[in-house]
Amino acid sequence: MCGIVGITDAGGVSFSLYYALYALQHRGQESAGITTSDGNRVFKFKREGLVAEVFNQDILESLEGRVGVGHVRYPTTGANLPENVQPFNFQYRDHYFALAHNGNLVNAEELRQEFERRGDIFSTTTDTELIASILIEEYRRAENLEDAVVHCMRTLRGSYSVVMLLDGTLYAFRDPAGIKPLCIGKLPRGYIVASESVAIDALNGELLRDVRPGELIRLDNRGLFSMQIAVANHRAHCIFEYIYFARADAILEGKLVYDVRRRIGGALYDEAPVQADMVSPVPDSGISLAIGYAHRSCIPFLEGLMKNRYMGRTFIKTTQEERERAVRIKLNPIHDHIRDRSVVLVDDSIVRGTTMGHIVDLMREGGAAEIHVRIGSPQIIAPCYLGVDMPTREELIGSNKAVEEVRKHIAATSLHHVSLSALVEAIGLDQQDLCMGCLTGRYPLTIGGEACVPRLIDIVGGTYQTELENFGKGKGNQSLAQ
Numbered sequence: 001m002c003g004i005v006g007i008t009d010a011g012g013v014s015f016s017l018y019y020a021l022y023a024l025q026h027r028g029q030e031s032a033g034i035t036t037s038d039g040n041r042v043f044k045f046k047r048e049g050l051v052a053e054v055f056n057q058d059i060l061e062s063l064e065g066r067v068g069v070g071h072v073r074y075p076t077t078g079a080n081l082p083e084n085v086q087p088f089n090f091q092y093r094d095h096y097f098a099l100a101h102n103g104n105l106v107n108a109e110e111l112r113q114e115f116e117r118r119g120d121i122f123s124t125t126t127d128t129e130l131i132a133s134i135l136i137e138e139y140r141r142a143e144n145l146e147d148a149v150v151h152c153m154r155t156l157r158g159s160y161s162v163v164m165l166l167d168g169t170l171y172a173f174r175d176p177a178g179i180k181p182l183c184i185g186k187l188p189r190g191y192i193v194a195s196e197s198v199a200i201d202a203l204n205g206e207l208l209r210d211v212r213p214g215e216l217i218r219l220d221n222r223g224l225f226s227m228q229i230a231v232a233n234h235r236a237h238c239i240f241e242y243i244y245f246a247r248a249d250a251i252l253e254g255k256l257v258y259d260v261r262r263r264i265g266g267a268l269y270d271e272a273p274v275q276a277d278m279v280s281p282v283p284d285s286g287i288s289l290a291i292g293y294a295h296r297s298c299i300p301f302l303e304g305l306m307k308n309r310y311m312g313r314t315f316i317k318t319t320q321e322e323r324e325r326a327v328r329i330k331l332n333p334i335h336d337h338i339r340d341r342s343v344v345l346v347d348d349s350i351v352r353g354t355t356m357g358h359i360v361d362l363m364r365e366g367g368a369a370e371i372h373v374r375i376g377s378p379q380i381i382a383p384c385y386l387g388v389d390m391p392t393r394e395e396l397i398g399s400n401k402a403v404e405e406v407r408k409h410i411a412a413t414s415l416h417h418v419s420l421s422a423l424v425e426a427i428g429l430d431q432q433d434l435c436m437g438c439l440t441g442r443y444p445l446t447i448g449g450e451a452c453v454p455r456l457i458d459i460v461g462g463t464y465q466t467e468l469e470n471f472g473k474g475k476g477n478q479s480l481a482q
């Protein structure tokens with residue numbers, strides 16, 4: 001869970017990178033960083049904190065150049081350490097690299113040990129530095145980045161969407177199963193590659209398409225070039241992006257997340273109808289789901305909880321009392337809406353079960369007569385190894401308790417999770433093209449001790465195709481031709 005962006009723009013990139021990272025802030029709040037290049041010199045700034053806390057006008061003005069990459073971090077692999085803040089910048093001979101990565105490698109430990117046995121040293125504990133080491137291992141042979149990315153796709157196991165600056169050129173690539181999102185947009189004077197289309201929207205750009213799984217993109221002053229390096233028999237797009245992680249206004253693999261969630265909400269009513277006075281979301285993650293439930297059921301949509309959107313990240317919650325106070329500051333029940341009412345309360349997922357327990361308590365104290373909880377994902381029963389911060393099986397309530405036991409635990413009147421088949425139908429992609437490891441315990445690649453349905457991957461290598469012809473028939477070409 002991280003947000004990445006790369007931009008080329010003849011008019012300078014630092015402010016555009018900043019606004020793009022702002023749009024991707026939901027993907028990571030721990031740190032933010034930008035590296036830019038004017039072809040000869042490199043400019044960089046990264047710190048722990050939110051995008052608005054890390055950068056200011058002076059800093060952004062000092063980040064010169066027409067190409068750059070940015071990153072917002074949510075820690076998965078690699079501890080919360082200042083040296084792990086991305087982009088990861090390094091020099092090899094007289095070449096300058098900056099890498100920003102979203103995803104998680106499952107063979108990181110064995111690769112790291114292999115490098116360390118050979119005497120290499122690492123300055124961070126991130127997977128990103130490992131990707132850098134793999135790239136350089138091949139790059140030092142012929143100084144050919146394309147071969148280095150081929151080597152990466154052969155060697156790395158896991159999820160990786162990467163944007164990379166090499167001297168004055170921007171590259172982007174995505175793992176062969178396309179686990180984490182990455183899309184390309186056209187800007188008035190250049191291009192953008194970003195985790196979610198919301199970053200393209202923020203810059204008033206035009207979404208062209210997703211980066212294909214196994215594809216390498218090169219963006220330089222001659223335009224956009226694509227090389228298909230690896231082809232998998234099936235994709236493995238992260239299902240949790242649709243459930244919770246991506247912003248509702250993002251378009252992932254051609255699907256507007258908001259509408260996916262509305263369809264899930266409709267399915268929740270079909271599967272578990274209830275006669276109630278109102279449908280309320282748990283803000284913000286439950287809003288589009290609750291709208292879908294309300295439309296299908298014709299029960300009025302009415303918010304029963306208001307969220308304080310200015311809640312600090314660093315709320316220290318060590319005692320139970322502090323945790324309860326934190327929930328109260330974050331969410332306030334609207335008593336006049338819920339008193340003596342039967343409420344359908346809709347949220348995206350139950351992970352540990354703590355949050356929903358507190359929310360049901362709040363609603364009851366606020367006077368709700370019945371609380372029917374509807375959840376837009378099946379029970380989460382297994383951890384994620386591929387980039388979403390999901391706890392171990394011991395901590396996952398869905399791994400240890402049946403739905404009825406969870407209902408009792410959170411003290412809801414009723415509880416229903418959407419079925420896997422309805423969820424997949426709402427997304428609209430083939431089930432075989434989704435990673436559903438957290439919901440099924442079966443993963444799209446080999447992970448020690450876990451059940452797997454691995455994707456078969458062919459490394460096809462190849463040559464660059466210019467994208468100008470490909471966009472020739474579509475709307476995209478108009479802006480490309482400008």
Ligand code: AMP
Pocket residue numbers: 244285347348349350351352353354355356388389390
């Ligand atoms: P809990 O069941 O207490 O662990 O909290 C679950 C809620 O946290 C969900 O309703 C989501 O809104 C949110 N959530 C789900 N997954 C994550 C995650 N990986 N990191 C942070 N928040 C999450």
